[in-house]
Amino acid sequence: MTDEMNSDQQPEGLDAATHTPELDRIAELEAQLDEARNQALRAAAEMQNVRRRAEQDVEKAHKFALERFAGDLLPVLDSLERGIELSNPNDPALRSMHEGMELTLKMFLDTLSRFSVAEVSPHGEPFNPELHQAMAMEENPACEPNTVLKVFQKGYTLSGRLLRPAMVVVSKAPSAPAPHIDEQA
Amino acid sequence: MTDEMNSDQQPEGLDAATHTPELDRIAELEAQLDEARNQALRAAAEMQNVRRRAEQDVEKAHKFALERFAGDLLPVLDSLERGIELSNPNDPALRSMHEGMELTLKMFLDTLSRFSVAEVSPHGEPFNPELHQAMAMEENPACEPNTVLKVFQKGYTLSGRLLRPAMVVVSKAPSAPAPHIDEQA
Structure with missing residues (x-):
């Protein structure tokens, strides 16, 4: 060499x-x-x-x-x-x-x-955009705004990572006095 | 150095x-x-x-x-x-x-x-000890010996490798003339 x-x-x-x-x-x-x-x-x-x-x-x-x-x-x-x-x-x-x-x-x-697969079924919980996907917003005076009112389809995580978001309906704050109140008055 | x-x-x-x-x-x-x-x-x-x-x-x-x-x-x-x-x-x-x-x-x-998970459901096929597990043997003159007569529980393979054997009943050759033939004669 x-x-x-x-x-x-x-x-x-x-x-x-x-x-x-x-x-x-x-x-x-x-x-x-x-x-x-x-x-x-x-x-x-x-x-x-x-x-x-x-x-x-x-x-x-x-x-x-x-x-x-x-x-x-x-x-x-x-x-x-x-x-x-x-x-x-x-x-x-x-x-x-x-x-x-x-x-x-x-x-x-x-x-x-x-x-390590876990359900995401957030009925009544605060909306979490990392785990939930909002399909619709609904006014609901009985709930805090941004509460999950309904779970269309459950989501799932694997070892804490999202496999599929839960499809949900989310409450929103009433934007104005509801019109049917006027009608009743 | x-x-x-x-x-x-x-x-x-x-x-x-x-x-x-x-x-x-x-x-x-x-x-x-x-x-x-x-x-x-x-x-x-x-x-x-x-x-x-x-x-x-x-x-x-x-x-x-x-x-x-x-x-x-x-x-x-x-x-x-x-x-x-x-x-x-x-x-x-x-x-x-x-x-x-x-x-x-x-x-x-x-x-x-x-x-790549595939069923092993060998009804009527020759018994294969690599994929099937014999639960019982039965004489059956209508079948070749070593034929799967019944599948108790299906087996499964993953990419060709056995996940679980099929649980089966296997035909055996009649060991002697069946006694009821003598009774009829």
Whole structure:
């Protein structure tokens, strides 16, 4: 590895007493050694970075896989809930099916919650634009402005990150005295 | 970096004409340079390995996350299917619920299949111990031995790997002439 370097040497120093080919060679080798050692250190540091990034990538891959899968399952969950809502639990003909579907839904929600999927069902809570999407505003003197009056469709988070916002109706402050008060007067 | 090395030098050669402190130093530096360069090469090769392993880990993390999640969802799917099986589609009172549950099940299966989850429902197929688990054996002269006569519970694969075996009843060859033939003779 070092043989071709030897043939390259050119004496060019001014001080002939100390400037020998051997000293030139020593200086050259020292410089090369420095460079090679720095290279090894940089490679070791870079390897640390690669390892750390790899760990983060693994975590991200894990999260991302669950995020897509869980997100795609939400319409299935919606459909099951809608079926339960539409069936009358007091109808004796439907009771056992209704109970069966409720059991299935409970299993579904329990499984999702084991994978850190949580419902966003903010009825009566203050509107939070990070978790809720307003479909409509309604005046409602019985509520504080910006209260969720109705949840059209539940939202969901995964490990605290939003999978889907809750679709909601939000109260607003009356902009003016309501016209029907005038009519009654 | 190299100063302490200089003070360590001990002239110990036998050939005084060619064995100078400078030549010792050159030999030492060349050896160190070789070592440092090898170290840098090894680090670079190791980094390639770390990168490759990291890619595999990401793929595995992705698969593993889906595998656990999909596996845990199977009882939900079973429960939904059982509910549909137990409800009579010809009962007018149940028809709309039955249809709704079938729609929900279809959405569920479609979503699972988008994530490479596939049913193992081997009714009438040859028994395959890699995908099926035999719950019972039954003599059945109408079938080849080792045929799946009944699927108790469907199995599922994820990207071709088994998530859960199908629970099945398998036909076996009649071990002896059936006794009731003797009774009839």
